[in-house]
Amino acid sequence: MTQAVIGIDFGTLSGRVLVVDTTGKELASVEQVYKHGSIEQHLPDTDIRLGSSWALQDPDDWRDVLRLGVPKALKQAGISANDIVGIATDFTACTVLPVTGDGTPLCELAEFRGRPHAWPKLWKHHAAQDQADRVSELAHARGEDWIRRYGGKISSEWEFAKALQILEEDPEIYRRMDRWIEAADWIVWQLMGSENRNICTAGYKGQYQDGAWPSKDYLSALHPEFTDFAKSKLEFPLSPLGSRAGGITTRAAEWTGLRIGTPVAVGNVDAHVTASAAQAVDPGHLVAIMGTSTCHVVNAELLSEVPGMCGVVRDGIVPGLWGFEAGQSGVGDIFAWFVKNGVPDSYTRLAEQRGMSIHDYLSKLAAEENVGEHGLIALDWHSGNRSILVDHDLTGVLVGLSLHTRPEQIYRALLESTAFGTRKIIDTLTTFGVPINEITVAGGLLKNKLLMQIYADVLNRPLNVLTSTQGPALGSAIHAAVAADVYPDIQTASAEMGDVERGVYRPDPDNVTLYDDLYNEYCDLHDHFGRQGSRVLHRLREISRKASQS
Helix, strand or coil: CCCEEEEEEECCCEEEEEEEECCCCEEEEEEEECCCCCECCECCCCCCECCCCCCECCHHHHHHHHHHHHHHHHHHHCCCHHHEEEEEEEECCCCEEEECCCCCEHHHCHHHCCCHHHCCECCCCCCCHHHHHHHHHHHHHHCCHHHHHHCCCCCCCCHHHHHHHHHHHCHHHHHHCCEEEEHHHHHHHHHHCCCCEEHHHHHHHHCCECCECCCHHHHHHHCHHHCCHHHHHHCCCEECCCCEEEECCHHHHHHHCCCCCCEEECCEEHHHHHHHHCCCCCECEEEEEECCCEEEEEEECCCCCCCCCCEEEECCCCCCCEEEEEEECCCHHHHHHHHHHCCCHHHHHHHHHCCCCHHHHHHHHHHCCCCCCCCCEEECCECEECCCCCECCCCCEEECCCCCCCHHHHHHHHHHHHHHHHHHHHHHHHHCCCCCCEEEEECHHHHCHHHHHHHHHHHCCCEEEECCCCHHHHHHHHHHHHHCCCCCCHHHHHHHHCCEEEEEECCCHHHHHHHHHHHHHHHHHHHHHHCCCCCHHHHHHHHHHHHHHC
16 A cells, blocks of 8 residues: 655645655645735735735635645545545745634634735735834844844844734734734644644744743833733744644545544745755755745754844754754746846747747856856845845845846846855855855756856855755655654655755856856945945835835
8 A cells, every 4th residue: 555645835826735655756746826826916806905015815725725736636646545644734934824713814804804914924025124123123222132043133024023013003903813823833723623833933933042932021112012922922832843733634634635633744834844855954954945035944063143044943944953044035036027027029039939938048048158248246135135134125236237238148147146145145154153065956946957057156066956846845745754653753754755866066167266256246236235334225115115105
């Protein structure tokens, strides 16, 4: 009899269901696209417009992954529910929602359907920047130790900033919500019928450090009504990664077609669980999960407090090690933006005539040029800067344009900018004592060979490649196998079920030298616009906000 597990990756625009046997062989893969995707302009089925930098989601889109995606995957795999010994899920983070005591999202209550703050806030909801700044400033003013674990700055993407935004902008919603919960934990609640919370999201997105949340005194100083926020809306026993949260309920069995009682693993974050799929759970092995954004995760044996990191959490990736997280808010999104808005129709027609996607066509043209020939440098801040400046009010920059600049040159400069951003992160980690011995790349952008070679050259390191196209889902499947007691721990399951090809891309020494020069120029621009007091990007953003509201 086949013994298999299911891993589900809840992404930005879709959920991916992967059926894997317990040796790591992939049996089926199904993508369930969200009906509403990323909600950024107005609430569904209404004319209620959202503000600048908002991004919401509909929780029923997530349920559709269970109701539609899982049965499709079982059918595609050709196996029965009796063959499934465990299921695990991962989610984008911080994607977080207000719910009642029984887990009902407030946006599903008729009286709150038209209230934007009742809806889940997607990870890339950056409208809480003002609140995030105050969370950080107060922590420094009070000398809170935990702020150093987050590189000295709290992101607008995270739990406290987003919750504080609700309290200040729609206090009725804040008072009505019984629980403020990561989608990673909410979906587990849907599967096994009771609340469960994981150490990963609590640590990286909720400032939970050394067994405690930020103190009541600190929260009260942020806002009097925020005093009991952690105690009343967050606090819950935290489960270790790879452990069993519970079993499939009758309702979830009806949705998925799985057996009642099938083990459900504790929730996790998409990037962090991918380390298991990439066989990168050992110290010093960094994984870059590259898609619409990029997340960088790496384990270390010792604690280091690194400026501008998204966080360092004990047991945050695997039990027993310190897990570091950094990231870039926009990567694939930047390339997609340019293709949508910056490429003439003539290029699109030529790509179609050659039977190529526009991305492939631009990459082909860009690869024909020498490094630096375009004379351009870009800053990869179109979605703000997650690491190491932690400022989501920063915006993209492109320097060096002339009347001779062609679309493929701009495209290449944007590819290079994201590689420079990753190098900045890695340089910062190593400077502050976090060893990086090996790099593995995962995610949808692996298909762009030019991009991967640029990364190898810019980083001057060989790059391993995660062979599965569904890295997070495979990582979740690995965690499901541990929760089902097929393997004793994540490390053992990762070694048996993970799949990576080493040294696929190797740096070209000539390109390395040229990219070193370009990287120095990138660093000058990075520091000028991000650190040295130039507020032009912030002023332009504020002018734009005021103009859009007039």
